[in-house]
Structure formats: structure tokens, C-alpha cells
Amino acid sequence: MEKTIEDPPTSAVLLDHCHFSQVIFNSVEKFYIPGGDVTCRYTFTQNFIPRQKDWIGIFRVNKLEQGLLKWRSQGQTLQVGWKTVREYYTFMWVTLPIDLNNKSAKQQEVQFKAYYLPKDDEYYQFCYVDQDGVVRGASIPFQFRPENEEDILVVTTQGEVEEIEQHNKELCKENQELKDSCVSLQKQNSDMQAELQKKQEELETLQSINKKLELKVKEQKDYWETELLQLKEQNQKMSSENEKMGIRVDQLQAQLSTQEKEMEKLVQGDQDKTEQLEHLKKENGHLFLSLTEQRKDQKKLEQTVEEMKQNETTAMKKQQELMDENFDLSRRLSEKKMIYNALQREKERLEGENDLLKRENSRLLSYMGLDFNSLPYQVPTSDEGGAGQNPGLVYGNPYSGIQESSSPSQLSIKKCPICKADDICDHTLEQQRMQALCLNCPICDKIFPATEKQIFEDHVFCHSL
Numbered sequence: 001m002e003k004t005i006e007d008p009p010t011s012a013v014l015l016d017h018c019h020f021s022q023v024i025f026n027s028v029e030k031f032y033i034p035g036g037d038v039t040c041r042y043t044f045t046q047n048f049i050p051r052q053k054d055w056i057g058i059f060r061v062n063k064l065e066q067g068l069l070k071w072r073s074q075g076q077t078l079q080v081g082w083k084t085v086r087e088y089y090t091f092m093w094v095t096l097p098i099d100l101n102n103k104s105a106k107q108q109e110v111q112f113k114a115y116y117l118p119k120d121d122e123y124y125q126f127c128y129v130d131q132d133g134v135v136r137g138a139s140i141p142f143q144f145r146p147e148n149e150e151d152i153l154v155v156t157t158q159g160e161v162e163e164i165e166q167h168n169k170e171l172c173k174e175n176q177e178l179k180d181s182c183v184s185l186q187k188q189n190s191d192m193q194a195e196l197q198k199k200q201e202e203l204e205t206l207q208s209i210n211k212k213l214e215l216k217v218k219e220q221k222d223y224w225e226t227e228l229l230q231l232k233e234q235n236q237k238m239s240s241e242n243e244k245m246g247i248r249v250d251q252l253q254a255q256l257s258t259q260e261k262e263m264e265k266l267v268q269g270d271q272d273k274t275e276q277l278e279h280l281k282k283e284n285g286h287l288f289l290s291l292t293e294q295r296k297d298q299k300k301l302e303q304t305v306e307e308m309k310q311n312e313t314t315a316m317k318k319q320q321e322l323m324d325e326n327f328d329l330s331r332r333l334s335e336k337k338m339i340y341n342a343l344q345r346e347k348e349r350l351e352g353e354n355d356l357l358k359r360e361n362s363r364l365l366s367y368m369g370l371d372f373n374s375l376p377y378q379v380p381t382s383d384e385g386g387a388g389q390n391p392g393l394v395y396g397n398p399y400s401g402i403q404e405s406s407s408p409s410q411l412s413i414k415k416c417p418i419c420k421a422d423d424i425c426d427h428t429l430e431q432q433r434m435q436a437l438c439l440n441c442p443i444c445d446k447i448f449p450a451t452e453k454q455i456f457e458d459h460v461f462c463h464s465l
Contacts, residue, residue, distance in 0.1 A: 008055040008093075010086045010133045021178075022048040023128040023137025026107075031143040038117060040092075040126050041109040042137065046189075050096055053131030056110055057088035061123040061141050085129050090116040094128075121145045259287075259297060266301070273312065277305055347449060350438050354447050358440075 026041045040056055059082050092110040100106070118124060121143055128137040262283060269276055284298040439448040439456040443463045448456040 008057070008088075008091050008129065009053050009131050010084070010088075010129070020135060020138045021045070025126050025128075025137060025139035028126065028139045029142055031145050031147075032117075033147055034117070034119065034144050035114050037114050038112045039109055040112065040139075041107070042126070042128060044100075044106045044108070048136065049100065050094055051131045052096060054094040054136075055091045055129055056094060057085065057091040057127050057129060058112065058118070058124050059088055059127050060118070061125060085127070085133055085135060088127075088129075089118055089124065091129075118144050255291065255294075259294070263301070266304075273305075273309065280305060343449075347438075351447055354438060354440060358445060 022045050024043045024045065026043055028040075032038050042056070044050060061082070090112065092112055094110065095108060097106075097108065123141040123143055125141045126139040127135050130136055266276060266280060280301055284301065287294040288298065439450060439453065440446075441448070441456070441460060441463075443460065446459065448459070
């Protein structure tokens with residue numbers, strides 16, 4: 001099978017799905033002489049439109065009996081002896097006509113070169129295949145053989161003759177079916193012509209409506225152009241008026257800026273209020289002579305002066321009240337200083353007593369054989385703990401840890417470390433009174449007043465960081 005450089009578009013579509021009547025092959029000979037070019041002529045039907053990749057191929061028919069064309073109505077098959085368009089022997093590209101509406105454009109032809117034609121005496125046929133690989137037309141079978149073979153006597157058997165006659169009857173029947181199909185197609189064509197005529201009438205109606213709409217659009221456009229010219233004229237007038245108003249606004253802004261500067265001078269001045277009032281009166285008289293529109297501003301300035309006088313009077317009253325309040329605060333401050341000095345002296349006295357207690361504690365601890373720094377300490381955060389055991393002590397019993405470490409009995413906790421008394425003695429009461437007045441850090445021995453409990457707790461917490 002010969003092929004050119006570019007293979008044609010093919011598909012695996014079976015012949016049952018092809019339409020063989022859309023392209024008709026004309027003047028197909030029964031045989032062609034080998035060694036010469038072959039011209040294939042064909043005609044497009046009315047509803048068929050060729051495409052760029054359409055091609056015409058030469059297909060081999062296996063036997064004469066299979067190659068005999070059996071035309072069916074549209075949508076049925078044609079038995080040709082091959083199954084798909086991939087079985088072509090050679091092909092040629094179809095030349096697209098310039099104008100399909102021209103009658104001469106419907107008739108086309110291609111020429112197969114002798115070099116690519118078959119060299120045997122088998123039967124072949126032309127087939128038109130579109131770019132989708134679907135067969136659109138097929139010719140009758142033909143051979144490639146010399147001309148003198150027509151004189152050879154062909155001997156056929158009776159069975160072959162009967163088969164050929166039977167085949168002729170089938171061809172006649174199929175011809176009648178094709179005629180009926182042609183009548184149906186003609187009817188469809190007439191219906192399509194009527195539909196086309198109706199569409200053309202609708203098109204004419206739409207064209208007339210379109211013309212009317214175009215006239216309306218033109219009228220509306222002219223009206224809009226007139227309106228646009230009027231708007232432009234109004235815009236020019238407004239522009240000139242805006243320019244005048246701009247000049248007037250600039251003048252007013254200059255006057256306003258002048259007035260604002262004068263008002264700032266009046267407000268910010270620290271001179272005598274009487275001189276400022278005289279200056280304002282002179283300035284208001286000058287502005288009254290130059291611009292009558294500034295009378296309202298003059299009244300506002302006079303009101304401002306009155307308000308400033310009232311504010312001055314109010315400020316004097318407030319100043320007197322502040323002086324009285326300052327005198328009272330000074331008196332209170334002196335009282336607070338006296339109280340502070342008394343508290344400071346009390347603090348120094350308590351610190352001396354605290355030192356005495358520390359030395360007494362150290363003496364007692366050394367007497368009991370314990371170190372003061374090894375005692376456990378817990379910062380009281382609530383009513384629980386040591387303070388809960390003895391509510392009279394701020395940080396609990398300082399001897400509770402010692403007594404618990406030495407003996408867990410309840411009797412040893414109640415004894416005084418100085419006089420060894422079981423009940424509360426003067427030593428215990430003195431210790432509770434001192435601890436109620438001051439807070440002693442158990443780590444660095446720093447003393448805090450009882451009123452600075454939060455500072456004391458923060459100080460103790462810093463030792464644990």
C-alpha cells in the first residue's frame with residue numbers, strides 16, 4: 001500500500017455509520033490502462049460542504065462479488081469488501097472550490113499519478129473521505145488492465161449467471177428505493193425552501209424595524225447633540241460665574257484672614273484689659289467704616305470681651321479659693337509632718353526593741369542548740385498556717401518550728417521559752433504586741449511597719465526568686 005509524506009485523517013468508524021450518497025463519482029471507467037495517470041471526477045450534492053482535510057482514496061475490493069455496489073437508502077450500508085478507511089491503497093487531497101454557490105464549483109476532479117497506482121488486476125474503487133474519517137461517497141469497482149483483454153472470452157457457469165441476475169434484481173429494487181428517497185429529499189427541500197422564504201420575510205420585517213430604530217436613534221442623537229450644546233453654553237456661563245465667585249471668595253478669605261489675625265492678637269495679648277478694649281473699639285470702628293458686613297463680628301468681639309471680663313472675675317474668685325485651699329493644705333501638711341515625726345520616733349523605738357528581741361531569740365536558739373538561719377519559713381497569705389494557730393501574732397509563733405522539730409507534743413508548744421510557763425505570760429504578750437506593730441523579715445532581718453504589709457510581702461517574695 002503506497003502512502004504520501006503526510007497521512008490522511010482516518011478513523012475506525014465502520015461503514016454502517018457512513019453516508020455514501022453525499023458525493024457522486026462521475027465517468028468512472030470499468031478499467032484503466034496501467035502506466036497512465038487516472039483522472040477521478042466527482043460532484044458534491046447540495047447539502048454537502050467540503051473541508052480542507054478531505055481526501056479521495058483508492059480502496060481494494062477483495063472479490064468481484066463483494067465489490068458489486070448494493071446501494072441502500074440513506075443511513076444503511078454499502079458492501080464494498082473493506083471495513084475501515086485505514087485500508088486505502090493510495091490517496092489524493094481534495095481541492096476546495098472558491099465559491100460553493102456556483103454550479104461549476106460542485107463538479108471537481110483529482111488526478112492520480114501512474115507511479116502510485118496499483119500494478120495488479122484486482123478490483124478497486126474511489127471513496128471520498130472527510131477530515132473526520134467518515135466516507136461520504138463511493139464509486140463502482142474498476143480494474144487496472146490492458147485494453148486488449150476485452151476480446152478474451154469469459155466463460156461463466158449457470159450458477160454465476162443466476163447470481164448475477166439475482167443481484168440485478170436487488171439493484172433494481174435498491175434503485176427504486178433510491179428514487180423514493182430522492183422524492184422524500186425533494187419534499188424536504190421544498191419544505192426547507194418554504195422555511196427559508198419565511199425566514200427571509202422575517203428578515204425583511206426585522207430590517208424594516210431596524211431602519212425605523214436607526215431613524216429614532218438618529219433623531220435621539222440630534223436631540224442629544226442639541227442638549228449637549230445647550231449644556232456647554234450653560235457650563236461656560238457657570239465657569240465665568242465661578243471665576244467671579246472665586247475672586248469674591250479670595251477677597252473674603254483675605255478679609256477673613258485679616259480678621260483672624262486681629263482676633264489672635266486680641267486673644268493672645270497679655271496687656272491691660274482696658275487698653276485691649278479701647279484697641280478693639282478703635283479697630284471695630286475702622287472695620288465698621290470699611291465694611292458694613294463686619295458688624296456681626298464686632299458684636300461677637302464685644303461679647304467675647306464681656307465673657308473675658310466675666311472669666312477674669314471668675315478666675316479671681318477661683319484664685320482666692322485656691323489660695324484658701326492651699327493654706328488649708330499647708331496646715332494639714334504641717335500636721336502630717338508632725339505625725340510623721342512621731343511615727344518615725346516610734347519606729348526607731350520599735351527597731352531598738354526589735355533588735356533586743358532578735359538578740360534574745362538568738363540567745364534562746366543558741367541555748368536550744370539550733371541555728372536561726374536553718375528555721376523553715378512560709379510567707380502568710382491568708383488566715384491559714386501559723387497566723388491561724390495564733391491570731392495574735394502577725395507571722396505566727398516564731399517558736400512553733402523549733403518546738404515541732406524538737407517534739408511534736410502539744411505541751412511543748414504552749415511553754416514560754418523564757419520563763420517556761422505553760423500559759424500565756426508577760427513575755428508572750430510583749431512579743432505579740434511588738435509583732436503587731438512591726439513586720440520583721442525572717443531572712444535579712446529588715447523591719448517594716450505594720451501599715452506596709454504589701455511591701456513586706458513583696459520583699460519576702462523577692463528572696464524566694
